[in-house]
Amino acid sequence: MVIGIIRLDRNEIPYPPPERVIEASKKGLLDVNRYPDPEEADQLRRMLASYSNVEQRCLFLGSGSDSLIVQVLRLFSRRGRVVTVDPTLSFVTRETGDRETKLLKIRISEPYCSLLVRSFADELKDACLIFVDNPNNPTGTLLLDRGSVDELCEIIDGVVLIDEAYYEFSRFTVADMVEEHANLVVVRTMSKAFGLAGLRVGYMIAGEDIAKKFSSQALPYLISKPSIYAATEALRNTAYVMENVRSVLDERERVKEEASKMGVKVYPSQANFLLMRTHEPSLARRLRDYGIVIADLSGQMPPGFARASIGTREENNALLQSLKTLFESDEDLPHLTQ
Numbered sequence: 001m002v003i004g005i006i007r008l009d010r011n012e013i014p015y016p017p018p019e020r021v022i023e024a025s026k027k028g029l030l031d032v033n034r035y036p037d038p039e040e041a042d043q044l045r046r047m048l049a050s051y052s053n054v055e056q057r058c059l060f061l062g063s064g065s066d067s068l069i070v071q072v073l074r075l076f077s078r079r080g081r082v083v084t085v086d087p088t089l090s091f092v093t094r095e096t097g098d099r100e101t102k103l104l105k106i107r108i109s110e111p112y113c114s115l116l117v118r119s120f121a122d123e124l125k126d127a128c129l130i131f132v133d134n135p136n137n138p139t140g141t142l143l144l145d146r147g148s149v150d151e152l153c154e155i156i157d158g159v160v161l162i163d164e165a166y167y168e169f170s171r172f173t174v175a176d177m178v179e180e181h182a183n184l185v186v187v188r189t190m191s192k193a194f195g196l197a198g199l200r201v202g203y204m205i206a207g208e209d210i211a212k213k214f215s216s217q218a219l220p221y222l223i224s225k226p227s228i229y230a231a232t233e234a235l236r237n238t239a240y241v242m243e244n245v246r247s248v249l250d251e252r253e254r255v256k257e258e259a260s261k262m263g264v265k266v267y268p269s270q271a272n273f274l275l276m277r278t279h280e281p282s283l284a285r286r287l288r289d290y291g292i293v294i295a296d297l298s299g300q301m302p303p304g305f306a307r308a309s310i311g312t313r314e315e316n317n318a319l320l321q322s323l324k325t326l327f328e329s330d331e332d333l334p335h336l337t338q
């Protein structure tokens with residue numbers, strides 16, 4: 001019997017932020033008849049810049065990192081070739097597919113590992129923009145190392161847009177490289193490790209030329225007052241973030257191990273989710289019968305792939321138990337790929 005729904009399909013962290021962060025956001029409602037104070041937004045920029053070890057002038061806020069990604073795409077991909085990896089975020093493909101651009105998708109296939117930038121050099125040369133989520137969603141793989149980002153920035157005249165939404169889980173960043181590469185842009189978010197998905201706080205880090213172009217187009221009030229207050233408070237003491245990240249990483253490895261024992265193929269991940277493969281083409285749909293929602297990747301990947309975020313220990317146990325029951329109850333379910 002399904003008692004409640006467990007959502008493991010959106011790569012959210014399962015823990016709410018601390019009470020003081022919630023309180024700060026409530027304080028932001030007190031004089032909500034006023035626009036957000038630009039000074040307070042600047043303070044948030046300063047704190048995010050210090051957290052990211054970059055200059056404040058390179059850092060811009062946005063309502064979630066998705067809106068920043070779309071803004072960068074619109075600003076820099078008017079004509080010419082746009083390159084993405086495949087699979088990637090569906091809104092990126094949708095956004096670029098609509099325009100006069102020629103979209104090139106670099107298919108990443110098993111085994112999921114670093115992209116060999118040099119082997120695509122010819123296609124990349126005249127690109128106006130390349131987008132890579134690193135780690136990639138949905139594979140969880142770090143596709144680029146620092147050397148590959150260096151190469152990309154040198155090969156491409158256009159913009160190299162790197163999405164580090166899962167930075168706190170992978171601990172890998174190229175944000176500091178915006179100083180060396182004028183065409184590099186890094187986007188990050190407070191939706192994942194900071195647990196502020198519902199408040200929509202994203203940020204972008206860019207070199208000077210792009211920063212200038214971006215600020216000339218910027219709107220005055222990008223994020224709401226409750227969001228500014230909560231994000232600022234969240235950055236005052238980030239120890240809880242690191243603690244939550246540690247719990248997620250421990251749980252991720254436990255789920256990976258336990259699900260593998262059942263015959264599920266589980267891929268290595270540098271993020272807070274796991275890519276899984278079974279011979280069951282509708283695993284996500286069948287898990288819904290047990291009240292577990294995971295992401296069905298059938299539109300994006302070959303049959304049998306699904307993505308599950310790491311939840312609380314109890315939620316993960318429910319996922320594992322449901323997988324076990326499903327496999328035990330279905331004799332016909334062919335055993336799974338290793």
Ligand code: PMP
Binds near residue numbers: 067190
């Ligand atoms: N980038 C990646 C790789 C994501 O997986 C997501 C959301 N799942 C986003 C960006 C968007 O995050 P947000 O808009 O909440 O900052």
